[in-house]
Amino acid sequence: MNxxxxxxxxxxxxxxxxxxxxxxxxxxxxxxxxxxxYGPHWSYVGLEVEIPKVGDYRLSQxxxxxxxxxxxxxxxxxxxxxxxxxxxxxxxxxxxAHRGVRFCQQPxxxxxxxxxxxxxxxxxxxxxLAGLPFKDGVPATDAExxxxxxxxxxADFDTKQHGLTKLRVAVLHGLVFATFSAEAEPLEEYLGPxxxxxxxxxxxGRKLTLLGxxxxxxxxxxxxxxxNIKDPYHPGLLHTWFVTFGLWRADxxxxxxxxxxxxxxxxxSRRNDGGENKAVTQGVTSFKAGMALNDDRLxxxxxxxxxxxxxxxxxxxxxxxxxTMLTLFPSLIIQQQVNSLSTRxxxxxxxxxxxxxxxxxxxxxxxxxxxxRRLRQANLFGPAGFVxxxxxxVIQFSQDGFRQxxxxxxxxxxxxxxxxxxxxxxxxxxxxxxxxxxxxxxxGV
Amino acid sequence: xxERLLLRLEIxxxxxxxxxxxxxxxxxxxxxxxxxxxxxxxxxRENFDRGLPLALIALEGQxxxxxxxxxxxxxxxxxxxxxxxxxxxxxxxxxGSEGRVxxxxxxxxxxxxxxxxxxxxxxGRYIDEIECTxxxxxxxxxxxxxxxxxxxxxxxxxx
Numbered sequence: 001m002n003x004x005x006x007x008x009x010x011x012x013x014x015x016x017x018x019x020x021x022x023x024x025x026x027x028x029x030x031x032x033x034x035x036x037x038y039g040p041h042w043s044y045v046g047l048e049v050e051i052p053k054v055g056d057y058r059l060s061q062x063x064x065x066x067x068x069x070x071x072x073x074x075x076x077x078x079x080x081x082x083x084x085x086x087x088x089x090x091x092x093x094x095x096x097a098h099r100g101v102r103f104c105q106q107p108x109x110x111x112x113x114x115x116x117x118x119x120x121x122x123x124x125x126x127x128x129l130a131g132l133p134f135k136d137g138v139p140a141t142d143a144e145x146x147x148x149x150x151x152x153x154x155a156d157f158d159t160k161q162h163g164l165t166k167l168r169v170a171v172l173h174g175l176v177f178a179t180f181s182a183e184a185e186p187l188e189e190y191l192g193p194x195x196x197x198x199x200x201x202x203x204x205g206r207k208l209t210l211l212g213x214x215x216x217x218x219x220x221x222x223x224x225x226x227x228n229i230k231d232p233y234h235p236g237l238l239h240t241w242f243v244t245f246g247l248w249r250a251d252x253x254x255x256x257x258x259x260x261x262x263x264x265x266x267x268x269s270r271r272n273d274g275g276e277n278k279a280v281t282q283g284v285t286s287f288k289a290g291m292a293l294n295d296d297r298l299x300x301x302x303x304x305x306x307x308x309x310x311x312x313x314x315x316x317x318x319x320x321x322x323x324t325m326l327t328l329f330p331s332l333i334i335q336q337q338v339n340s341l342s343t344r345x346x347x348x349x350x351x352x353x354x355x356x357x358x359x360x361x362x363x364x365x366x367x368x369x370x371x372x373r374r375l376r377q378a379n380l381f382g383p384a385g386f387v388x389x390x391x392x393x394v395i396q397f398s399q400d401g402f403r404q405x406x407x408x409x410x411x412x413x414x415x416x417x418x419x420x421x422x423x424x425x426x427x428x429x430x431x432x433x434x435x436x437x438x439x440x441x442x443x444g445v
Numbered sequence: 446x447x448e449r450l451l452l453r454l455e456i457x458x459x460x461x462x463x464x465x466x467x468x469x470x471x472x473x474x475x476x477x478x479x480x481x482x483x484x485x486x487x488x489x490r491e492n493f494d495r496g497l498p499l500a501l502i503a504l505e506g507q508x509x510x511x512x513x514x515x516x517x518x519x520x521x522x523x524x525x526x527x528x529x530x531x532x533x534x535x536x537x538x539x540x541g542s543e544g545r546v547x548x549x550x551x552x553x554x555x556x557x558x559x560x561x562x563x564x565x566x567x568x569g570r571y572i573d574e575i576e577c578t579x580x581x582x583x584x585x586x587x588x589x590x591x592x593x594x595x596x597x598x599x600x601x602x603x604x
Contacts, residue, residue, distance in 0.1 A: 107491075212492035212499025217595040240520035288519070295508030355595065360499045375498055376505075379513075383596035384487070384501045390522040392598045397524070 037063025232426035246274025262434030
């Protein structure tokens with residue numbers, strides 16, 4: 001590319017055509033980091049259950065900045081809000097206030113304090129600078145034999161001013177979110193009343209157990225992952241398992257929900273029995289009429305009582321989805337696919353790549369059978385999964401396509417029209433359009 | 446000593462045959478390296494070291510393995526690639542349950558995609574329980590613990 005062009009070059013109206021440069025422009029990506037990831041948005045950093053004891057920490061990421069999620073002693077009152085109860089979870093940036101060193105190198109562990117190896121600046125778990133060597137200088141004797149002090153920090157050096165960057169932290173039903181921004185609204189408002197019930201359905205009042213992690217590096221723009229999980233069009237076409245076994249396809253009872261700003265979404269659906277329904281399987285090459293499992297324990301679905309909840313949009317009735325996929329802007333996907341539960345964390349690495357970290361979990365009151373079931377169904381998901389290995393692949397091929405054409409190209413997201421309304425079916429790309437409507441506003445393009 | 450050496454050679458031969466079947470894309474042969482109820486697990490070192498049960502792939506018995514083979518040959522869409530397994534000499538660790546042999550071997554798998562240079566794809570070790578059967582050595586369990594902190598986008602074929 002030559003000289004940077006103006007960013008205000010989104011040619012069409014609306015958000016149903018996304019220009020390729022939204023995925024390939026390096027400068028635009030730098031602005032995304034500032035305006036989205038470091039701006040007034042809440043980013044997922046982890047689960048409370050990952051750091052159960054005081055001093056437990058784990059590294060995470062907000063945008064490209066590495067942060068430390070750590071459990072501190074519970075403070076009686078919070079400076080920011082004297083009435084609130086303190087959850088004890090802190091998120092601080094992994095960057096020493098002295099010379100900028102990314103001092104914490106072990107991905108997880110338990111510590112009493114954080115010490116930078118370079119000059120041993122020491123921080124409390126909440127990121128406050130506790131002390132540093134030779135702050136008051138080194139006592140010595142001068143040429144005339146008088147006691148003196150060599151070096152030391154200036155007299156007005158205030159340790160309070162030189163702690164780690166402390167992020168604002170919000171903990172919601174065991175999920176930990178953080179933001180660098182003082183302007184971000186409270187987390188529950190940020191998520192909004194349309195999306196919240198779907199998060200509460202999975203997490204509220206439950207203790208989680210950690211089952212483990214899978215990590216993959218996908219050579220595509222970070223937004224493509226959000227689009228993938230806001231796109232109910234592809235699963236019944238790309239993923240044989242979904243269309244053949246009725247886990248997700250166009251003839252199911254489904255709903256597309258979004259927050260008032262269109263940035264977060266939930267795709268909700270209820271599994272049917274699969275098999276042939278010509279309206280959705282005819283000509284679909286991924287549908288395998290004769291396909292049967294040699295070992296059906298891979299798909300040993302057992303409905304759980306918590307699946308059924310009062311229907312948030314139809315008071316007085318109940319709804320029992322088998323699938324809910326939440327996309328929480330900018331970087332979190334929460335998956336309930338039958339009995340498989342996970343968070344998926346998008347960690348951008350430049351405009352053309354991101355790391356995708358899957359954290360699988362269950363509930364503390366799961367029996368052994370249910371844990372085994374969740375682990376078996378994990379074969380469907382993740383970087384090697386029967387139905388999600390191919391998502392990473394098509395994201396890579398999308399990015400390759402955008403890159404080879406360059407300026408002037410655009411994607412087309414007009415299934416179900418060009419508007420950004422919620423729907424009671426899945427034959428639509430409305431959630432992608434609504435995210436880009438919000439994205440355009442934030443980015444000013 | 447001779448018996449021990451012979452056992453090691455037999456395990457090396459098992460590993461060589463296993464690697465060749467995968468690299469030559471004879472995927473239908475792959476479940477046959479296991480006992481009918483044999484276990485195959487591909488797990489990140491992070492989970493293994495911390496005692497977390499999640500695996501990238503976890504299959505119980507030849508039936509599930511055949512389902513995986515169907516998946517990699519018929520249903521999972523992915524860019525084409527070749528693998529090349531380089532497996533180090535087996536190390537016999539001792540006797541396992543039911544008279545089985547416990548052994549491990551280091552491996553490196555390289556991936557080559559059309560038009561691309563070869564790349565280091567997955568690196569780790571096999572931790573095995575092996576049974577001597579009339580049909581030769583069979584895997585009662587193969588746990589592949591991989592060091593690679595990131596899967597390079599996707600992982601389709603068994604390791």
